[in-house]
Amino acid sequence: MQVISIATPFNIDIEFEVAEFHKRLLAYLIDFVILIVYLFAIDKILHIGVGSGESTLGFRILILLLPMLGYTMLTELFLNGQTLGKKIMNIKVVSLDGGEPTLGQTMLRWFLRFYEWGFIVFTIFWSNPFFGVAFLFMGGVVSIIIMVVSPKSQRLGDIVAGTVVVNTKSALTVHDTIFMQVNEPDYKVTFPQVMKLSDRDINTIKNVLTQAKKTNNFEMCNRVAFKVQDVLKIPSSMYAMEFLEKIMEDYNYLATRE
Numbered sequence: 001m002q003v004i005s006i007a008t009p010f011n012i013d014i015e016f017e018v019a020e021f022h023k024r025l026l027a028y029l030i031d032f033v034i035l036i037v038y039l040f041a042i043d044k045i046l047h048i049g050v051g052s053g054e055s056t057l058g059f060r061i062l063i064l065l066l067p068m069l070g071y072t073m074l075t076e077l078f079l080n081g082q083t084l085g086k087k088i089m090n091i092k093v094v095s096l097d098g099g100e101p102t103l104g105q106t107m108l109r110w111f112l113r114f115y116e117w118g119f120i121v122f123t124i125f126w127s128n129p130f131f132g133v134a135f136l137f138m139g140g141v142v143s144i145i146i147m148v149v150s151p152k153s154q155r156l157g158d159i160v161a162g163t164v165v166v167n168t169k170s171a172l173t174v175h176d177t178i179f180m181q182v183n184e185p186d187y188k189v190t191f192p193q194v195m196k197l198s199d200r201d202i203n204t205i206k207n208v209l210t211q212a213k214k215t216n217n218f219e220m221c222n223r224v225a226f227k228v229q230d231v232l233k234i235p236s237s238m239y240a241m242e243f244l245e246k247i248m249e250d251y252n253y254l255a256t257r258e
Helices: 021-050 054-078 084-088 103-111 114-126 130-149 156-161 192-196 199-215 219-232 240-255
Strands: 003-007 013-017 091-095 163-167
Touching: 003 163, 013 163, 021 054, 021 084, 021 091, 054 103, 054 114, 084 091, 091 103, 103 156, 114 130, 130 156, 156 163, 192 219, 192 240, 199 219, 199 240, 219 240
Parallel strands: none
Antiparallel strands: 003 013, 091 163
16 A cells, blocks of 8 residues: 655655555546436436426526536535545545645646546536547546556646545544534633644644554654744643644634634
8 A cells, every 4th residue: 555755834744545546436436426316316307397498508507517517626625625435435635735625726626627527518418428428438547547657646636736635544524624622611722822823734733643643653743742832932841742632622712713
């Protein structure tokens, strides 16, 4: 299994396991099946409800074309780098700086999947997916070739956007994001300076904590804790992991009350 090291803004390298080709393929096929089921289900509903012809063109664009074209981009945005297929296969997209992909990165990845759009357009408007399938097949072959020759198994969209698809050991939940629920009514903020950090910084800290627990290598926590204390000018006698977890709690508590 290929392992890559990603340098974070804190000058700490985090190791990720690159998603295996068969997982990416299965995730893609799951997403493809979801889109096909959606296509035929909604098309059937439209046909029964409003019939066919020129008058239904606007409905078909609004209810069929736009959701299908935007499926990958929207799910990766709202599911933190995962489509439903990726979520089932326990893989996700991460930025090459160790954080979650930005809106711009996600849009670049989505745009460079243009070879899939032909299938959707031909099927919806001409009920003849043959040319779309041929276009899709050729684009898929090119993507596979690029992934094989890429050191990080990236397709064209990943290379341009600066992202990579990696394994995640468990299904993504809210605990895998930077956000955590702080329900204590009398919660006391220890480090208000934490709001000087960005979501990306906090996400990097989250990844460092996750990696440290996974590998039992806590040296990176010590280095990141020292860096955070230096940047925020907040000396602390806490253990590094305790300090970083408190930083995350304070950040989430303050961010949800702004």
